[in-house]
Amino acid sequence: MELSYQEKLTLIKLNELKKSKFEELVKETGLEQVAVMRAVLGLQAKGLAKLHERSERVVKLTETGKRYAEVGLPEWRALKVLREKKKVTLDDLREVLSDDELKPIVGLLRKEGWASVRKEDGKLVLEITEKGLKAEERPIDGALKLLVEREIVPVKEIEKLVPVKELKRRKIGEEETITERTVEITPEGEELAPKVELKREVSVLTPELIKSGKWREVEFRKFDIKAPVRRIYPGKKQPYRAFLDKIRRRLIEMGFIEMTVESLIETQFWNFDALFQPQNHPAREWTDTYQLKYPKTGFLPEKELVERVKAAHEHGLAGSRGWGYVWSPERAMLLMPRAHGTALSGRQLAKGVEIPGKYFTIQRVFRPDVLDRTHLIEFNQIDGFVVGEDLNFRHLLGILKRFAVEIAGAKKVKFLPDYYPFTEPSVQMSAYHPELGWVEFGGAGIFREEMTKALGIDVPVIAWGIGIDRLAMFKLGIDDIRYLFSYDLRWLREAKLVW
Ligand SMILES: N[C@@H](Cc1ccccc1)C(=O)O
Secondary structure, eight states, X not given: OOOOHHHHHHHHHHHHHSEEEHHHHHHHHTOOHHHHHHHHHHHHHTTSEEEEEEEEEEEEEOHHHHHHHHHOOHHHHHHHHHHHHSEEEHXXXXXXXXXXXXXXXXXXXXXXXXXXEEEETTEEEEEEOHHHHTOOOOHHHHHHHHHHXXXXXXXXXXXXXXXXXXXXXXXXEEEEEEEEEEEEEOXXXXXXXXXOOOOOEESSOOHHHHHHSGGGTSEEOOOOTTSOOOOOOOOOOOHHHHHHHHHHHHXXXXXXXXXXXXXXXXXXXXXXXGGTOOTTSGGGTTTOOOOOSSSXXXXXXXXXXXXXXXXXXXXXXXXXXXXXXXXXXXHHXXXXXXXXXHHHHHHHHHHOOOSSEEEEEEEEEEOOOOOBTTBXXXXXXXXXXXXXXXXXXXXXXXXXXXXXXXXTOOSEEEEEEEEETTEEEEEEEEEEETTTEEEEEEEEEEEOHHHHHHTTOOSOEEEEEEEOHHHHHHHTTOSOGGGGGOOOHHHHHHOOOOO
Protein backbone atom coordinates (compact mmCIF):
# COMPACT_ATOMS: atom_id res chain seq x y z
CA MET A 1 0.00 0.00 0.00
CA GLU A 2 1.37 3.38 -1.04
CA LEU A 3 1.29 5.97 1.70
CA SER A 4 2.49 9.53 1.45
CA TYR A 5 4.88 10.93 4.02
CA GLN A 6 2.03 12.80 5.67
CA GLU A 7 -0.15 9.74 5.74
CA LYS A 8 2.61 7.69 7.30
CA LEU A 9 3.29 10.26 9.97
CA THR A 10 -0.40 10.67 10.73
CA LEU A 11 -0.89 6.92 10.95
CA ILE A 12 2.04 6.50 13.35
CA LYS A 13 0.75 9.28 15.63
CA LEU A 14 -2.76 7.97 15.45
CA ASN A 15 -1.56 4.51 16.45
CA GLU A 16 -0.19 6.06 19.63
CA LEU A 17 -3.39 7.91 20.36
CA LYS A 18 -5.84 5.33 18.97
CA LYS A 19 -8.62 7.88 19.03
CA SER A 20 -8.03 11.59 18.96
CA LYS A 21 -9.64 14.95 18.43
CA PHE A 22 -8.62 16.25 15.05
CA GLU A 23 -6.97 19.33 16.56
CA GLU A 24 -4.87 17.17 18.81
CA LEU A 25 -3.71 15.10 15.90
CA VAL A 26 -2.67 18.30 14.13
CA LYS A 27 -0.62 19.27 17.16
CA GLU A 28 0.97 15.84 17.43
CA THR A 29 2.01 15.60 13.82
CA GLY A 30 3.23 19.17 13.66
CA LEU A 31 1.79 19.41 10.16
CA GLU A 32 -0.52 22.01 8.65
CA GLN A 33 -4.24 21.49 9.30
CA VAL A 34 -5.01 20.95 5.62
CA ALA A 35 -2.20 18.44 5.31
CA VAL A 36 -3.52 16.41 8.23
CA MET A 37 -7.03 16.56 6.84
CA ARG A 38 -5.80 15.31 3.49
CA ALA A 39 -3.81 12.58 5.20
CA VAL A 40 -6.78 11.50 7.33
CA LEU A 41 -9.03 11.34 4.30
CA GLY A 42 -6.37 9.39 2.46
CA LEU A 43 -6.03 6.93 5.37
CA GLN A 44 -9.78 6.63 5.56
CA ALA A 45 -9.98 5.82 1.85
CA LYS A 46 -7.46 3.05 2.46
CA GLY A 47 -9.42 1.70 5.39
CA LEU A 48 -6.73 2.60 7.94
CA ALA A 49 -8.54 5.30 9.87
CA LYS A 50 -12.01 6.62 10.43
CA LEU A 51 -13.09 10.21 10.65
CA HIS A 52 -16.14 11.03 12.73
CA GLU A 53 -17.78 14.39 12.39
CA ARG A 54 -20.39 15.85 14.66
CA SER A 55 -21.96 19.25 14.20
CA GLU A 56 -23.38 21.12 17.09
CA ARG A 57 -25.12 24.44 17.66
CA VAL A 58 -23.22 26.41 20.25
CA VAL A 59 -23.35 29.80 21.90
CA LYS A 60 -20.45 32.13 22.56
CA LEU A 61 -20.06 35.62 23.92
CA THR A 62 -20.24 38.64 21.66
CA GLU A 63 -17.93 41.61 22.20
CA THR A 64 -20.70 43.20 24.24
CA GLY A 65 -21.10 39.99 26.19
CA LYS A 66 -17.39 39.97 26.99
CA ARG A 67 -17.59 43.54 28.25
CA TYR A 68 -20.57 42.68 30.47
CA ALA A 69 -18.57 39.79 31.84
CA GLU A 70 -15.98 42.30 33.01
CA VAL A 71 -18.03 45.27 34.21
CA GLY A 72 -21.31 43.52 35.02
CA LEU A 73 -24.67 43.58 33.31
CA PRO A 74 -26.26 47.05 33.11
CA GLU A 75 -29.10 46.11 35.48
CA TRP A 76 -26.59 45.11 38.16
CA ARG A 77 -24.62 48.30 37.77
CA ALA A 78 -27.84 50.32 38.03
CA LEU A 79 -28.95 48.32 41.04
CA LYS A 80 -25.71 49.06 42.81
CA VAL A 81 -26.37 52.78 42.53
CA LEU A 82 -29.98 52.27 43.60
CA ARG A 83 -28.89 50.36 46.66
CA GLU A 84 -26.69 53.22 47.71
CA LYS A 85 -29.06 56.10 46.91
CA LYS A 86 -32.45 54.32 47.13
CA LYS A 87 -33.94 56.87 44.76
CA VAL A 88 -32.33 58.01 41.52
CA THR A 89 -33.07 59.85 38.28
CA LEU A 90 -31.95 58.58 34.93
CA ASP A 91 -29.19 61.18 34.97
CA ASP A 92 -27.75 59.66 38.14
CA LEU A 93 -27.37 56.39 36.24
CA ARG A 94 -25.39 58.05 33.48
CA GLU A 95 -22.31 57.64 35.62
CA VAL A 96 -22.44 53.86 35.40
CA LEU A 97 -24.27 53.26 32.11
CA SER A 98 -23.53 54.19 28.53
CA ASP A 99 -26.18 55.84 26.35
CA ASP A 100 -27.05 52.53 24.74
CA GLU A 101 -27.44 50.86 28.10
CA LEU A 102 -29.49 53.68 29.54
CA LYS A 103 -32.34 53.41 27.08
CA PRO A 104 -33.61 49.93 28.02
CA ILE A 105 -32.67 50.13 31.69
CA VAL A 106 -36.08 51.27 32.99
CA GLY A 107 -37.76 48.35 31.27
CA LEU A 108 -35.17 45.93 32.56
CA LEU A 109 -35.39 47.02 36.22
CA ARG A 110 -39.14 46.99 36.07
CA LYS A 111 -39.25 43.55 34.54
CA GLU A 112 -37.10 42.21 37.36
CA GLY A 113 -39.23 44.13 39.83
CA TRP A 114 -36.09 45.74 41.26
CA ALA A 115 -37.35 49.31 41.02
CA SER A 116 -40.56 51.28 40.85
CA VAL A 117 -40.87 54.11 38.43
CA ARG A 118 -42.69 57.35 38.72
CA LYS A 119 -42.65 60.92 37.49
CA GLU A 120 -41.62 63.75 39.77
CA ASP A 121 -41.49 67.32 38.41
CA GLY A 122 -41.60 65.96 34.90
CA LYS A 123 -38.61 63.72 35.56
CA LEU A 124 -38.50 59.94 35.76
CA VAL A 125 -37.55 58.77 39.21
CA LEU A 126 -36.57 55.22 40.07
CA GLU A 127 -36.89 53.88 43.57
CA ILE A 128 -35.53 50.56 44.79
CA THR A 129 -38.04 47.90 45.81
CA GLU A 130 -37.92 45.21 48.42
CA LYS A 131 -37.11 42.72 45.69
CA GLY A 132 -34.33 44.94 44.47
CA LEU A 133 -32.76 45.03 47.90
CA LYS A 134 -32.75 41.26 48.08
CA ALA A 135 -31.86 40.59 44.45
CA GLU A 136 -29.87 37.46 43.87
CA GLU A 137 -28.24 35.67 40.95
CA ARG A 138 -30.67 34.96 38.13
CA PRO A 139 -30.52 32.31 35.39
CA ILE A 140 -29.15 34.83 32.92
CA ASP A 141 -26.27 35.58 35.29
CA GLY A 142 -25.59 31.85 35.46
CA ALA A 143 -25.56 31.66 31.66
CA LEU A 144 -23.11 34.52 31.45
CA LYS A 145 -20.82 32.84 33.97
CA LEU A 146 -20.97 29.60 32.05
CA LEU A 147 -20.02 31.36 28.82
CA VAL A 148 -17.11 33.11 30.50
CA GLU A 149 -15.82 29.83 31.93
CA ARG A 150 -16.23 27.66 28.86
CA GLU A 151 -16.21 30.17 25.97
CA ILE A 152 -18.25 27.79 23.83
CA VAL A 153 -21.35 26.20 25.31
CA PRO A 154 -23.83 23.94 23.49
CA VAL A 155 -27.22 25.54 22.90
CA LYS A 156 -28.84 22.67 24.75
CA GLU A 157 -26.99 23.50 27.96
CA ILE A 158 -27.67 27.22 27.78
CA GLU A 159 -31.34 26.64 27.17
CA LYS A 160 -31.59 24.92 30.55
CA LEU A 161 -30.95 28.38 32.01
CA VAL A 162 -32.28 30.94 29.52
CA PRO A 163 -33.60 30.91 25.99
CA VAL A 164 -30.75 31.63 23.57
CA LYS A 165 -33.13 34.10 21.94
CA GLU A 166 -32.89 36.21 25.07
CA LEU A 167 -29.08 36.28 24.96
CA LYS A 168 -29.17 37.23 21.31
CA ARG A 169 -31.74 39.96 21.88
CA ARG A 170 -29.54 41.50 24.54
CA LYS A 171 -26.51 41.04 22.27
CA ILE A 172 -24.75 39.04 24.96
CA GLY A 173 -24.31 35.84 23.00
CA GLU A 174 -24.34 34.58 19.44
CA GLU A 175 -25.10 31.22 17.96
CA GLU A 176 -22.77 29.23 15.75
CA THR A 177 -22.37 25.74 14.33
CA ILE A 178 -19.16 23.98 15.14
CA THR A 179 -18.03 20.66 13.83
CA GLU A 180 -16.22 18.37 16.11
CA ARG A 181 -13.94 15.92 14.38
CA THR A 182 -12.55 12.78 15.91
CA VAL A 183 -10.17 10.44 14.18
CA GLU A 184 -9.93 6.78 15.09
CA ILE A 185 -7.54 4.13 13.91
CA THR A 186 -8.99 0.92 12.44
CA PRO A 187 -7.67 -2.58 13.21
CA GLU A 188 -6.06 -2.58 9.74
CA GLY A 189 -4.36 0.68 10.60
CA GLU A 190 -3.09 -0.70 13.88
CA GLU A 191 -1.65 -3.65 12.10
CA LEU A 192 0.13 -1.58 9.49
CA ALA A 193 1.38 1.27 11.67
CA PRO A 194 4.37 -0.51 13.27
CA LYS A 195 5.57 -1.57 9.85
CA VAL A 196 5.66 1.79 8.12
CA GLU A 197 9.04 3.28 7.59
CA LEU A 198 9.17 7.04 7.84
CA LYS A 199 11.66 8.44 5.40
CA ARG A 200 11.99 12.15 4.86
CA GLU A 201 10.31 13.02 1.59
CA VAL A 202 11.90 15.28 -0.93
CA SER A 203 9.76 17.39 -3.18
CA VAL A 204 12.49 19.17 -5.15
CA LEU A 205 15.35 17.40 -6.83
CA THR A 206 18.35 19.69 -6.35
CA PRO A 207 21.81 19.59 -7.98
CA GLU A 208 23.21 18.79 -4.50
CA LEU A 209 21.04 15.71 -4.19
CA ILE A 210 22.28 14.50 -7.54
CA LYS A 211 25.97 15.29 -6.98
CA SER A 212 26.13 13.78 -3.52
CA GLY A 213 24.29 10.68 -4.61
CA LYS A 214 21.79 11.26 -1.78
CA TRP A 215 18.96 10.97 -4.24
CA ARG A 216 19.41 7.22 -3.91
CA GLU A 217 18.41 7.29 -0.25
CA VAL A 218 15.62 9.80 -0.11
CA GLU A 219 12.04 9.20 -0.98
CA PHE A 220 10.47 11.42 -3.58
CA ARG A 221 7.21 13.03 -2.88
CA LYS A 222 4.50 11.91 -5.27
CA PHE A 223 2.20 14.51 -6.69
CA ASP A 224 -1.38 13.76 -7.51
CA ILE A 225 -1.80 15.81 -10.62
CA LYS A 226 -5.50 15.12 -10.61
CA ALA A 227 -6.08 16.51 -7.12
CA PRO A 228 -8.50 19.42 -7.20
CA VAL A 229 -6.84 22.78 -6.63
CA ARG A 230 -8.05 26.30 -6.24
CA ARG A 231 -8.55 28.11 -9.54
CA ILE A 232 -6.17 30.92 -10.18
CA TYR A 233 -6.70 33.77 -12.56
CA PRO A 234 -3.40 35.02 -13.88
CA GLY A 235 -3.33 38.26 -15.83
CA LYS A 236 -4.22 37.87 -19.47
CA LYS A 237 -5.21 39.85 -22.50
CA GLN A 238 -8.66 41.33 -22.64
CA PRO A 239 -10.59 38.82 -24.82
CA TYR A 240 -11.49 41.27 -27.55
CA ARG A 241 -7.90 42.52 -27.65
CA ALA A 242 -6.77 38.91 -27.99
CA PHE A 243 -9.12 38.48 -30.91
CA LEU A 244 -7.83 41.58 -32.70
CA ASP A 245 -4.24 40.57 -32.10
CA LYS A 246 -4.92 37.19 -33.61
CA ILE A 247 -6.24 38.76 -36.78
CA ARG A 248 -3.26 41.10 -36.90
CA ARG A 249 -0.99 38.07 -36.65
CA ARG A 250 -2.79 36.27 -39.47
CA LEU A 251 -2.50 39.21 -41.81
CA ILE A 252 1.17 39.68 -41.05
CA GLU A 253 1.69 35.99 -41.73
CA MET A 254 -0.03 36.50 -45.06
CA GLY A 255 2.62 39.08 -45.92
CA PHE A 256 0.69 42.28 -45.26
CA ILE A 257 2.44 45.38 -43.93
CA GLU A 258 0.65 47.04 -41.03
CA MET A 259 -0.30 50.71 -41.28
CA THR A 260 -0.50 52.38 -37.88
CA VAL A 261 -1.48 55.78 -36.60
CA GLU A 262 -1.64 57.07 -33.06
CA SER A 263 -4.65 59.36 -33.12
CA LEU A 264 -8.29 58.39 -33.41
CA ILE A 265 -8.95 61.86 -34.78
CA GLU A 266 -8.72 62.62 -38.47
CA THR A 267 -9.14 65.63 -40.69
CA GLN A 268 -12.00 65.46 -43.13
CA PHE A 269 -9.28 65.73 -45.75
CA TRP A 270 -8.03 62.21 -45.00
CA ASN A 271 -11.38 60.76 -44.07
CA PHE A 272 -13.15 62.08 -47.21
CA ASP A 273 -11.41 64.46 -49.59
CA ALA A 274 -8.33 62.38 -50.28
CA LEU A 275 -10.73 59.54 -51.09
CA PHE A 276 -12.50 61.61 -53.70
CA GLN A 277 -15.66 61.96 -51.68
CA PRO A 278 -17.20 65.28 -52.72
CA GLN A 279 -17.72 67.97 -50.12
CA ASN A 280 -21.23 68.64 -51.34
CA HIS A 281 -22.18 65.04 -50.87
CA PRO A 282 -25.28 65.44 -48.64
CA ALA A 283 -23.62 65.65 -45.21
CA ARG A 284 -21.11 63.18 -46.60
CA GLU A 285 -23.82 60.99 -45.34
CA TRP A 286 -22.90 57.46 -46.29
CA THR A 287 -21.12 57.27 -42.99
CA ASP A 288 -23.08 59.81 -40.93
CA THR A 289 -20.09 61.09 -39.08
CA TYR A 290 -19.27 62.82 -35.80
CA GLN A 291 -17.43 66.13 -35.66
CA LEU A 292 -14.98 67.50 -33.14
CA LYS A 293 -16.15 70.54 -31.17
CA TYR A 294 -12.75 71.52 -29.89
CA PRO A 295 -10.36 71.92 -31.55
CA LYS A 296 -12.41 72.26 -34.68
CA THR A 297 -9.68 72.15 -37.26
CA GLY A 298 -6.40 70.41 -37.97
CA PHE A 299 -3.72 70.75 -40.61
CA LEU A 300 -3.69 69.93 -44.29
CA PRO A 301 -0.74 68.05 -45.78
CA GLU A 302 1.74 69.59 -48.23
CA LYS A 303 0.48 72.04 -50.80
CA GLU A 304 1.04 70.02 -53.98
CA LEU A 305 -0.95 67.12 -52.67
CA VAL A 306 -3.79 69.38 -51.57
CA GLU A 307 -3.73 71.06 -55.00
CA ARG A 308 -4.00 67.72 -56.79
CA VAL A 309 -6.92 66.60 -54.60
CA LYS A 310 -8.61 69.96 -55.13
CA ALA A 311 -8.12 69.64 -58.89
CA ALA A 312 -9.55 66.12 -58.92
CA HIS A 313 -12.66 67.30 -57.09
CA GLU A 314 -13.16 70.49 -59.11
CA HIS A 315 -12.45 69.45 -62.66
CA GLY A 316 -11.10 65.96 -62.61
CA LEU A 317 -7.94 63.98 -63.20
CA ALA A 318 -7.08 61.09 -65.44
CA GLY A 319 -9.75 61.84 -68.02
CA SER A 320 -12.51 62.33 -65.42
CA ARG A 321 -14.54 65.54 -65.26
CA GLY A 322 -14.42 65.64 -61.46
CA TRP A 323 -17.41 66.65 -59.34
CA GLY A 324 -17.59 70.18 -60.71
CA TYR A 325 -17.79 72.38 -57.60
CA VAL A 326 -15.49 74.77 -55.72
CA TRP A 327 -13.46 72.77 -53.23
CA SER A 328 -13.05 74.32 -49.79
CA PRO A 329 -9.83 73.82 -47.81
CA GLU A 330 -11.60 74.99 -44.62
CA ARG A 331 -14.05 72.17 -44.94
CA ALA A 332 -11.23 69.72 -45.43
CA MET A 333 -9.49 70.92 -42.26
CA LEU A 334 -12.39 70.04 -39.97
CA LEU A 335 -11.55 67.39 -37.37
CA MET A 336 -13.58 64.27 -36.73
CA PRO A 337 -13.24 60.89 -35.03
CA ARG A 338 -12.15 58.58 -37.84
CA ALA A 339 -15.23 57.11 -39.54
CA HIS A 340 -13.51 54.36 -41.48
CA GLY A 341 -10.13 52.71 -41.70
CA THR A 342 -9.89 53.66 -45.35
CA ALA A 343 -8.52 57.03 -44.22
CA LEU A 344 -5.29 55.23 -43.40
CA SER A 345 -5.13 53.64 -46.82
CA GLY A 346 -5.27 57.12 -48.35
CA ARG A 347 -2.54 58.37 -46.04
CA GLN A 348 -0.32 55.41 -46.89
CA LEU A 349 -0.77 55.84 -50.64
CA ALA A 350 0.18 59.51 -50.34
CA LYS A 351 3.23 58.64 -48.24
CA GLY A 352 4.40 56.15 -50.85
CA VAL A 353 4.10 52.38 -51.11
CA GLU A 354 6.09 49.39 -52.26
CA ILE A 355 4.92 48.24 -55.64
CA PRO A 356 3.79 45.51 -55.61
CA GLY A 357 2.71 45.84 -51.99
CA LYS A 358 0.08 44.67 -49.49
CA TYR A 359 -1.06 46.80 -46.56
CA PHE A 360 -3.57 46.52 -43.74
CA THR A 361 -4.70 48.31 -40.60
CA ILE A 362 -7.03 47.46 -37.73
CA GLN A 363 -8.77 50.66 -36.71
CA ARG A 364 -11.28 51.80 -34.13
CA VAL A 365 -13.86 53.83 -36.03
CA PHE A 366 -16.83 55.96 -34.98
CA ARG A 367 -20.30 56.47 -36.43
CA PRO A 368 -23.52 57.68 -34.82
CA ASP A 369 -25.96 54.90 -34.14
CA VAL A 370 -28.45 53.77 -31.55
CA LEU A 371 -26.73 51.50 -29.04
CA ASP A 372 -28.18 48.04 -28.76
CA ARG A 373 -27.05 44.45 -28.61
CA THR A 374 -25.79 44.51 -32.19
CA HIS A 375 -24.81 48.16 -32.64
CA LEU A 376 -22.09 50.27 -31.13
CA ILE A 377 -21.09 53.80 -32.05
CA GLU A 378 -17.52 52.68 -32.12
CA PHE A 379 -16.36 49.51 -33.70
CA ASN A 380 -13.40 48.02 -35.49
CA GLN A 381 -12.56 47.65 -39.12
CA ILE A 382 -9.76 45.98 -40.97
CA ASP A 383 -8.91 48.08 -43.95
CA GLY A 384 -6.28 47.43 -46.50
CA PHE A 385 -5.22 47.37 -50.08
CA VAL A 386 -3.02 45.60 -52.54
CA VAL A 387 -1.16 47.66 -55.08
CA GLY A 388 0.50 46.27 -58.22
CA GLU A 389 0.87 46.58 -61.99
CA ASP A 390 -1.62 44.07 -63.32
CA LEU A 391 -4.22 43.91 -60.60
CA ASN A 392 -7.86 43.63 -61.59
CA PHE A 393 -11.26 43.03 -60.09
CA ARG A 394 -10.85 39.25 -60.07
CA HIS A 395 -7.81 39.59 -57.84
CA LEU A 396 -9.91 41.60 -55.45
CA LEU A 397 -12.63 38.97 -55.28
CA GLY A 398 -10.01 36.29 -54.79
CA ILE A 399 -8.38 38.12 -51.88
CA LEU A 400 -11.70 38.85 -50.24
CA LYS A 401 -12.67 35.23 -50.47
CA ARG A 402 -9.39 34.25 -48.90
CA PHE A 403 -10.03 36.64 -46.00
CA ALA A 404 -13.50 35.29 -45.47
CA VAL A 405 -12.09 31.81 -45.16
CA GLU A 406 -8.94 32.65 -43.18
CA ILE A 407 -10.35 35.24 -40.84
CA ALA A 408 -14.01 34.37 -40.54
CA GLY A 409 -13.87 30.66 -41.14
CA ALA A 410 -16.58 31.17 -43.76
CA LYS A 411 -17.59 28.32 -46.01
CA LYS A 412 -19.18 30.38 -48.78
CA VAL A 413 -19.02 34.01 -49.87
CA LYS A 414 -21.43 36.15 -51.84
CA PHE A 415 -20.64 39.37 -53.72
CA LEU A 416 -23.17 42.07 -54.45
CA PRO A 417 -22.71 45.27 -56.45
CA ASP A 418 -22.39 48.36 -54.26
CA TYR A 419 -21.41 52.00 -54.33
CA TYR A 420 -18.58 53.88 -52.61
CA PRO A 421 -17.38 57.29 -53.75
CA PHE A 422 -13.79 56.10 -53.82
CA THR A 423 -14.07 52.80 -55.67
CA GLU A 424 -15.21 51.73 -59.10
CA PRO A 425 -16.39 49.07 -59.42
CA SER A 426 -17.53 48.58 -55.83
CA VAL A 427 -18.66 45.41 -54.23
CA GLN A 428 -20.16 44.28 -50.99
CA MET A 429 -19.41 40.92 -49.56
CA SER A 430 -21.30 38.54 -47.31
CA ALA A 431 -19.76 35.48 -45.78
CA TYR A 432 -21.66 32.36 -44.84
CA HIS A 433 -20.94 31.27 -41.36
CA PRO A 434 -22.13 27.83 -40.27
CA GLU A 435 -23.77 29.25 -37.16
CA LEU A 436 -24.51 32.86 -37.98
CA GLY A 437 -25.78 32.34 -41.50
CA TRP A 438 -25.04 35.10 -44.01
CA VAL A 439 -23.04 37.87 -42.33
CA GLU A 440 -22.32 41.16 -44.02
CA PHE A 441 -18.59 41.29 -44.08
CA GLY A 442 -17.59 44.57 -45.66
CA GLY A 443 -17.13 46.72 -48.70
CA ALA A 444 -14.45 46.72 -51.34
CA GLY A 445 -13.53 47.88 -54.79
CA ILE A 446 -10.81 49.25 -57.02
CA PHE A 447 -9.77 52.72 -55.89
CA ARG A 448 -10.76 55.26 -58.49
CA GLU A 449 -8.00 56.82 -60.51
CA GLU A 450 -9.20 60.29 -59.46
CA MET A 451 -8.14 59.25 -55.97
CA THR A 452 -4.96 57.22 -56.60
CA LYS A 453 -3.52 59.58 -59.21
CA ALA A 454 -4.08 62.57 -56.93
CA LEU A 455 -2.19 60.69 -54.20
CA GLY A 456 0.63 59.97 -56.63
CA ILE A 457 0.00 56.31 -57.49
CA ASP A 458 -0.13 55.20 -61.10
CA VAL A 459 -0.97 51.53 -60.78
CA PRO A 460 -4.22 49.79 -59.80
CA VAL A 461 -5.07 49.55 -56.10
CA ILE A 462 -7.64 47.08 -54.90
CA ALA A 463 -9.05 47.93 -51.46
CA TRP A 464 -11.47 46.78 -48.79
CA GLY A 465 -12.91 47.60 -45.41
CA ILE A 466 -14.17 44.78 -43.25
CA GLY A 467 -16.25 45.04 -40.09
CA ILE A 468 -15.02 42.48 -37.59
CA ASP A 469 -17.09 42.94 -34.48
CA ARG A 470 -19.87 40.57 -35.48
CA LEU A 471 -17.22 37.98 -36.03
CA ALA A 472 -15.61 38.76 -32.66
CA MET A 473 -18.99 38.22 -30.97
CA PHE A 474 -19.22 34.83 -32.50
CA LYS A 475 -15.66 33.83 -31.73
CA LEU A 476 -16.09 34.93 -28.11
CA GLY A 477 -19.47 33.34 -27.74
CA ILE A 478 -21.43 36.47 -26.82
CA ASP A 479 -24.73 37.72 -28.18
CA ASP A 480 -24.50 41.32 -26.99
CA ILE A 481 -21.89 43.42 -28.76
CA ARG A 482 -21.50 45.68 -25.72
CA TYR A 483 -19.82 42.78 -23.97
CA LEU A 484 -16.76 43.38 -26.14
CA PHE A 485 -16.00 46.29 -23.81
CA SER A 486 -17.50 44.85 -20.65
CA TYR A 487 -15.72 44.85 -17.33
CA ASP A 488 -17.72 41.95 -16.02
CA LEU A 489 -14.92 40.09 -14.21
CA ARG A 490 -16.45 36.69 -14.67
CA TRP A 491 -16.59 37.16 -18.42
CA LEU A 492 -13.11 38.67 -18.59
CA ARG A 493 -11.74 35.69 -16.71
CA GLU A 494 -13.58 32.97 -18.52
CA ALA A 495 -14.16 34.19 -22.05
CA LYS A 496 -12.58 31.79 -24.47
CA LEU A 497 -11.50 32.64 -27.94
CA VAL A 498 -12.62 29.84 -30.21
CA TRP A 499 -10.66 29.90 -33.40
N1 LIG B 1 -14.77 52.31 -46.00
C1 LIG B 1 -15.89 51.53 -46.40
C2 LIG B 1 -15.48 50.15 -46.86
C3 LIG B 1 -14.60 50.17 -48.08
C4 LIG B 1 -13.23 50.23 -47.92
C5 LIG B 1 -12.40 50.22 -49.03
C6 LIG B 1 -12.97 50.16 -50.30
C7 LIG B 1 -14.34 50.10 -50.46
C8 LIG B 1 -15.14 50.10 -49.35
C9 LIG B 1 -16.85 51.36 -45.22
O1 LIG B 1 -16.54 51.77 -44.16
O2 LIG B 1 -17.90 50.77 -45.35
